[in-house]
Amino acid sequence: MTRPRPFPWLFLLLLFLLPGLPAAQGQGAIASAHPLATEAGLDILSGGGNAFDAAVTVAAVLAVVEPYSSGMGGGGFWLLHRASDGYEVMLDGRERAPLAAHRDLYLDDSGEVVPGLSVNGPLSAGIPGQPAALAHLAARYGRLPLAQTLAPAIRLAREGFPVDAHYRRMAEWRLEQLRRWPAASAQFLAAGEVPLPGAIIKQPDLAETLERLAEQGRDGFYRGTLAERLVAGVQAAGGIWKAQDLADYQVVERKPVRGEYRGMKITSAAPPSSGGIVLISMLNQLARFDLESYSPLQRKHLLVEVMRRAYRDRAEYLGDPDFVDMPVVRLIDPDYAAGLVRDIQLDAATPSRHTPAGEHGEGQDTTHYSIIDAEGNRVSATLSINYPFGSCFVAPGTGVLLNDEMDDFSARPGTPNVYGLVGGEANAIAPGKRMLSSMTPTFVETGRGVAVLGTPGGSRIISMLLHGVLAMAEGEGPGEWVGRPRYHHQYLPDAIQFEPGALSAGEQQQLQALGHRLEPLDSTYGNMQALYRERGTGRLSGASDPRGMGSARVE
Numbered sequence: 001m002t003r004p005r006p007f008p009w010l011f012l013l014l015l016f017l018l019p020g021l022p023a024a025q026g027q028g029a030i031a032s033a034h035p036l037a038t039e040a041g042l043d044i045l046s047g048g049g050n051a052f053d054a055a056v057t058v059a060a061v062l063a064v065v066e067p068y069s070s071g072m073g074g075g076g077f078w079l080l081h082r083a084s085d086g087y088e089v090m091l092d093g094r095e096r097a098p099l100a101a102h103r104d105l106y107l108d109d110s111g112e113v114v115p116g117l118s119v120n121g122p123l124s125a126g127i128p129g130q131p132a133a134l135a136h137l138a139a140r141y142g143r144l145p146l147a148q149t150l151a152p153a154i155r156l157a158r159e160g161f162p163v164d165a166h167y168r169r170m171a172e173w174r175l176e177q178l179r180r181w182p183a184a185s186a187q188f189l190a191a192g193e194v195p196l197p198g199a200i201i202k203q204p205d206l207a208e209t210l211e212r213l214a215e216q217g218r219d220g221f222y223r224g225t226l227a228e229r230l231v232a233g234v235q236a237a238g239g240i241w242k243a244q245d246l247a248d249y250q251v252v253e254r255k256p257v258r259g260e261y262r263g264m265k266i267t268s269a270a271p272p273s274s275g276g277i278v279l280i281s282m283l284n285q286l287a288r289f290d291l292e293s294y295s296p297l298q299r300k301h302l303l304v305e306v307m308r309r310a311y312r313d314r315a316e317y318l319g320d321p322d323f324v325d326m327p328v329v330r331l332i333d334p335d336y337a338a339g340l341v342r343d344i345q346l347d348a349a350t351p352s353r354h355t356p357a358g359e360h361g362e363g364q365d366t367t368h369y370s371i372i373d374a375e376g377n378r379v380s381a382t383l384s385i386n387y388p389f390g391s392c393f394v395a396p397g398t399g400v401l402l403n404d405e406m407d408d409f410s411a412r413p414g415t416p417n418v419y420g421l422v423g424g425e426a427n428a429i430a431p432g433k434r435m436l437s438s439m440t441p442t443f444v445e446t447g448r449g450v451a452v453l454g455t456p457g458g459s460r461i462i463s464m465l466l467h468g469v470l471a472m473a474e475g476e477g478p479g480e481w482v483g484r485p486r487y488h489h490q491y492l493p494d495a496i497q498f499e500p501g502a503l504s505a506g507e508q509q510q511l512q513a514l515g516h517r518l519e520p521l522d523s524t525y526g527n528m529q530a531l532y533r534e535r536g537t538g539r540l541s542g543a544s545d546p547r548g549m550g551s552a553r554v555e
């Protein structure tokens with residue numbers, strides 16, 4: 001549905017009569033990973049909803065049309081800015097470990113991690129947070145009823161959406177696991193095979209689940225018939241969920257973490273995401289250097305070294321703030337960063353201790369969207385079911401594809417997860433605990449305007465944000481923030497991972513000569529969605545990552 005537009009001559013006449021007025025702000029702007037989600041959100045804005053209402057709609061539509069990325073069986077973080085009073089908060093709708101979970105859940109009798117157990121099937125699923133977060137967002141910050149904001153997703157679930165190339169790639173990747181569970185296979189495959197391009201995926205059970213949420217709010221998901229079906233389905237397939245897990249789930253409002261870099265104000269995700277802390281730590285470290293005075297190669301070396309140090313602290317200290325004490329204030333303190341950079345050498349890599357590399361995701365499952373409305377309300381949201389198609393398990397009669405977010409815990413100290421990340425005590429499994437995340441929904445304010453951005457990509461999310469913020473610091477626009485070639489280091493494995501073309505042959509040689517190990521990737525990664533609102537004029541612009549098929553639109 002598109003909004004009726006005024007006659008162009010009327011618009012021109014107004015411009016002529018009222019010179020000096022700020023540019024028209026329209027309804028707002030949305031950047032998301034799927035054109036159907038962007039469009040549905042814009043319809044909500046033009047129908048009288050604010051950014052928070054549109055955030056409900058976009059998340060719910062993505063749950064339907066990007067089932068491999070996020071969904072009602074997953075969770076996420078919503079960073080909010082309310083224009084009327086400047087209030088900022090992070091809604092923590094992260095999954096929690098079931099109450100019957102324990103630290104050795106994924107180990108065999110000899111203490112070894114059982115391959116696949118934290119990634120496939122219902123035992124890998126945390127208790128979902130997204131339905132509660134959407135109900136909370138609507139009740140506390142929106143102005144439209146859920147019946148209205150969930151309507152586009154309900155319609156798309158019932159009427160279906162067409163399969164595209166990306167859907168097929170993701171389904172192919174997880175085919176074996178999707179085939180294991182009849183309800184998942186029926187929902188996402190065609191007679192047990194990857195559906196053909198253009199095939200229509202209808203999800204009537206999911207439509208019904210969304211209707212329950214629309215009618216009954218959070219209880220429609222976490223109590224009653226649906227909750228019973230979820231628990232029964234999980235238990236029958238070997239999982240450990242109980243009714244109490246769902247009934248007890250709570251969204252938490254958390255204070256975002258804040259930092260500064262060259263006069264830019266960074267507002268980002270707080271624990272249980274590591275994103276804001278690691279991003280600010282990297283920026284604090286870089287602030288100790290006059291980047292312009294270094295060669296492009298030296299800058300790359302420096303970026304890698306600050307990534308290494310910030311990710312090391314992630315592994316060491318970070319976890320669920322409700323379970324562990326973390327030195328957050330220290331980790332984002334510029335003086336602490338000054339200490340971190342002291343042993344950076346310009347002519348040599350600092351070795352991380354060696355450990356085996358994990359498997360690495362492609363970086364387009366999980367999803368991010370950014371919204372700014374005409375009043376200046378903002379939402380930066382990154383949502384996940386973790387791996388493509390999450391656990392691949394759907395509880396019969398629910399249409400809800402469960403996450404495999406339990407793999408974000410450290411199953412055993414020092415053993416890497418699917419993103420190659422290691423962790424320790426702070427991120428060990430405990431009943432009811434939230435697993436550490438890398439999702440980094442962020443706002444960046446400069447003297448000239450404010451940016452809203454984020455991306456999927458597992459452990460590489462945070463270094464992608466770093467590249468984006470540095471592009472902004474260099475005066476570039478949204479197209480460059482999302483488009484810039486990417487490279488990454490996460491402490492362990494001790495290697496620079498990089499997109500094809502991100503490092504020239506000469507740079508690769510020189511970095512190796514400094515002692516860096518290189519791990520070229522055979523594909524690009526990430527799917528950043530960015531918006532920008534100019535101060536004063538309110539003029540909006542945005543960009544959707546060229547690596548994905550999303551859309552950024554200003555209306």
Ligand code: DON
Pocket residue numbers: 361362363364365366384385386387405408436437438439456457458459461
């Ligand atoms: O919360 C996290 O950090 C992960 N579950 C995010 C996973 C992700 O971005 C997958 N995309 N490649």
